Amino acid sequence: MSKPLAPRDQVGVDFSSVDNVLALVRxxxxxxxxxxxxxLEVLFDTDAHLSAEDLAAAVQARAPDVHLSTxxxxxxxxxxxGVIAHTHLGHGPSTYQLASLAHAHxxxxxxxxMIEAPDELFAGLARTAKxxxxxxxxxxxxxxxxxxxxxx
Amino acid sequence: MSKPLAPRDQVGVDFSSVDNVLALVRxxxxxxxxxxxxxLEVLFDTDAHLSAEDLAAAVQARAPDVHLSTxxxxxxxxxxxGVIAHTHLGHGPSTYQLASLAHAHxxxxxxxxMIEAPDELFAGLARTAKxxxxxxxxxxxxxxxxxxxxxx
DNA sequence: TACCCAATTGCGAAGATGTCGCAAATGCCT
DNA sequence: AGGCATTTGCGACATCTTCGCAATTGGGTA
Numbered sequence: 503m504s505k506p507l508a509p510r511d512q513v514g515v516d517f518s519s520v521d522n523v524l525a526l527v528r529x530x531x532x533x534x535x536x537x538x539x540x541x542l543e544v545l546f547d548t549d550a551h552l553s554a555e556d557l558a559a560a561v562q563a564r565a566p567d568v569h570l571s572t573x574x575x576x577x578x579x580x581x582x583x584g585v586i587a588h589t590h591l592g593h594g595p596s597t598y599q600l601a602s603l604a605h606a607h608x609x610x611x612x613x614x615x616m617i618e619a620p621d622e623l624f625a626g627l628a629r630t631a632k633x634x635x636x637x638x639x640x641x642x643x644x645x646x647x648x649x650x651x652x653x654x
Numbered sequence: 655m656s657k658p659l660a661p662r663d664q665v666g667v668d669f670s671s672v673d674n675v676l677a678l679v680r681x682x683x684x685x686x687x688x689x690x691x692x693x694l695e696v697l698f699d700t701d702a703h704l705s706a707e708d709l710a711a712a713v714q715a716r717a718p719d720v721h722l723s724t725x726x727x728x729x730x731x732x733x734x735x736g737v738i739a740h741t742h743l744g745h746g747p748s749t750y751q752l753a754s755l756a757h758a759h760x761x762x763x764x765x766x767x768m769i770e771a772p773d774e775l776f777a778g779l780a781r782t783a784k785x786x787x788x789x790x791x792x793x794x795x796x797x798x799x800x801x802x803x804x805x806x
Numbered sequence: 807t808a809c810c811c812a813a814t815t816g817c818g819a820a821g822a823t824g825t826c827g828c829a830a831a832t833g834c835c836t
Numbered sequence: 837a838g839g840c841a842t843t844t845g846c847g848a849c850a851t852c853t854t855c856g857c858a859a860t861t862g863g864g865t866a
Contacts, residue, residue: 533862651789686833721845747823
């Protein structure tokens with residue numbers, strides 16, 4: 503399970519449950535290991551933005567020997583499958599969540615407040631960037647920094 | 655020279671030359687050291703996006719003993735004065751440039767291409783974020799990721 | 807069901823980037 | 837020229853992430 507999943511191969515793929523994802527993992531030559539299953543259960547069970555360390559702690563609550571590096575490797579694998587995505591919320595560690603939950607973020611550089619935003623907000627920029635630069639933006643991967651209302 | 659410069663104190667401040675900046679440094683209780691001067695000369699002399707290591711290499715070409723940590727400290731100081739700004743271009747180290755040159759960036763997640771963009775492009779998003787979220791965006795600090803025309 | 811082998815894991819080391827403490831050196835004011 | 841606060845060189849440390857490697861394990865096959 504090492505190559506990225508081409509978009510066309512994802513047609514009809516169902517990421518709606520841990521078992522479905524694990525079935526996909528096997529289809530791709532991967533193994534349904536217990537650390538993988540527990541990690542997925544944690545991810546399916548939250549809508550928070552968790553760092554690799556957070557996830558390791560949650561997984562280790564149920565399987566203490568799972569190593570942080572295993573978490574990182576599984577996160578990479580699941581990301582290549584398109585099941586999860588990671589986001590950079592300003593400085594600090596990356597955070598991970600189910601790809602289906604992806605959305606944009608505004609982070610206040612002063613107080614650190616995070617505002618989650620619907621993609622519609624980026625429709626205008628997406629169109630302009632496409633028209634003027636030929637660039638297709640991904641508003642999810644990196645947060646937009648600035649000042650929140652309270653701090654500005 | 656440890657406190658940030660309040661915006662009102664910047665009225666009329668002239669950052670247009672190394673000597674002017676150094677004069678400001680002194681005004682604020684700092685010293686016009688040679689590592690500071692050389693670093694500023696390097697920064698004034700390029701419009702590229704240089705990492706701390708890049709800058710250290712450039713400075714060390716003229717003063718071999720300047721340590722990387724000195725570069726970091728001087729960059730912090732100059733940033734607090736508002737002379738320079740740093741930008742995150744996707745993964746990898748921060749890059750630094752004169753604040754007067756600041757602009758937005760689009761980075762292709764596939765090929766790494768960087769497109770520099772005028773701020774006008776963000777006018778719509780800036781207004782929408784302000785209206786709907788009370789949030790004032792800083793489009794310079796973090797790049798917008800996505801796919802360039804060639805890769806999408 | 808036992809076997810086999812590639813996929814995965816635990817573990818520690820190492821890499822990348824940035825920060826810090828401290829004693830020595832150095833601007834700059836008088 | 838002297839005094840002293842600022843700055844510097846240097847190495848250690850902090851944080852986040854990746855990697856090498858030998859041991860383990862999932863799961864298809866006989």
